[in-house]
Amino acid sequence: MADSGSNYQQRFDALSSALEQIVVHLNAAGEVTDVRAGDAQWLHPDVLLTRTFSSLFSSDISAHIDAQIESALASREPQKLLVSMNPEHSLDWREAGLTDAQVWDTRVVAVNDDELLWIARDIADAKRSEQKAITLAQRDPLTGAYNRRALMTILKQSVAQAKRYDWVCSFLKIDIDHFSDINSTHGLDAGDRVLQAFVQAMQNFKRTADFFARFSDDAFVMFLPETNHDQALLAAERVRRLAENLEIDFEDVTLKITVCIGSATLQDTEDSAEDILKRAEENLFIAKQSGSNRIEGESDA
Numbered sequence: 001m002a003d004s005g006s007n008y009q010q011r012f013d014a015l016s017s018a019l020e021q022i023v024v025h026l027n028a029a030g031e032v033t034d035v036r037a038g039d040a041q042w043l044h045p046d047v048l049l050t051r052t053f054s055s056l057f058s059s060d061i062s063a064h065i066d067a068q069i070e071s072a073l074a075s076r077e078p079q080k081l082l083v084s085m086n087p088e089h090s091l092d093w094r095e096a097g098l099t100d101a102q103v104w105d106t107r108v109v110a111v112n113d114d115e116l117l118w119i120a121r122d123i124a125d126a127k128r129s130e131q132k133a134i135t136l137a138q139r140d141p142l143t144g145a146y147n148r149r150a151l152m153t154i155l156k157q158s159v160a161q162a163k164r165y166d167w168v169c170s171f172l173k174i175d176i177d178h179f180s181d182i183n184s185t186h187g188l189d190a191g192d193r194v195l196q197a198f199v200q201a202m203q204n205f206k207r208t209a210d211f212f213a214r215f216s217d218d219a220f221v222m223f224l225p226e227t228n229h230d231q232a233l234l235a236a237e238r239v240r241r242l243a244e245n246l247e248i249d250f251e252d253v254t255l256k257i258t259v260c261i262g263s264a265t266l267q268d269t270e271d272s273a274e275d276i277l278k279r280a281e282e283n284l285f286i287a288k289q290s291g292s293n294r295i296e297g298e299s300d301a
C-alpha cells in the first residue's frame, strides 16, 4: 500500500523527535526544507530554512558537503563526513545559535531522488576525552614527564629520521645519585618532591626540540637531535651542574642532589634507538662505578 504524505510526515516527526542528533531535511537542490534540533537546544531552525545547505559553511567545508550530498544521491548509501565547526567560521551557524566549537559526525542519506536527510552528532566531548586518554597514557603521573612508552616511540621515529637525512643525534641517560637514601632518610614524599623538582628544572632547561622522559624510578632520558658527541657532553655537563645547584625545599629541610650521566651518539646506519640507549646505559654504569656527580661519554667517538 502506498504511503500517504501525512503518514510519512507523522513517522518522520516521531522519529526525529526521538533522536539526539540534528536532522536537516534537504531537497535535491540542497536547500533546507525542515530542521530538527535533537539535543542541540541552542539551535534556532528558522535561520537555516530555505537556505542552500552547503552555503551555510565556510568554502573549504561546503565543497565537502556538496560532494557528500552528490554521492548520497548517486549511490543511495549513507555518506559520512567529519566536520569541525567553529562559530567564528560561519556567521549563519552563529546566528542559528552555535556558540561553542563542535566536531560533527555527519551522515547524509538520500530518501529518494528529491529528498535527503543530513544527520549530525556532536562528538567534541568524546574527542576531548580521547585526547586526554592519549595524554595520560604518555605521561608519568607523579612528575608529568613523558613516560618510557612515549620515549621509545619518539626515539625510534627520531633515529630513523636522523639516519634517513644523515643527521646526528645523541642520548643522555641520567640517574639521581643515592636516591633511595632520600626516601629512607626523609620519607617517600621527600623522594617524590625531588623527582618533581628535577623534572620541573629539566623542562625549563631543555631546548624545545629536545625530548625528556622519566625512564624508570630515578632514571631519565634526554634525546638531543642534531647533537654530536662533543655537544652532548657539553649538554650533559650543563645537566650535571643544574642538578648540583638545585635546592629543593621539603618541609623544614632543603634537599640537594647530584646525578650521573651516560652519553651516547648515533654512529652509523646500522645503529638503532635500542643500541644507542644501551650504550648510554653502559656509560651511565661506568660513571656510577666511578662515584657520583659524574659524566661518561663514548670512548671511541
Ligand SMILES: Nc1nc2c(ncn2[C@@H]2O[C@H](COP(=O)(O)OP(=O)(O)OP(=O)(O)O)[C@@H](O)[C@H]2O)c(=O)[nH]1
Pocket (backbone or CB within 6 Å): 142, 175, 176, 177, 178, 179, 180, 181, 183, 187, 188, 189, 190, 191, 192, 195, 216, 217, 218, 288
Ligand atoms: N619517592 C619515590 N621513590 C621511588 C619512586 N619510584 C621508585 N622509587 C625508589 O627509588 C629508589 C631507586 O633506587 P636505586 O635504583 O637503588 O637508586 P639509588 O638509590 O639512586 O642508587 P644509585 O643509583 O646506585 O645511586 C628505590 O628505592 C625505589 O623504591 C617514586 O615515584 N617516588
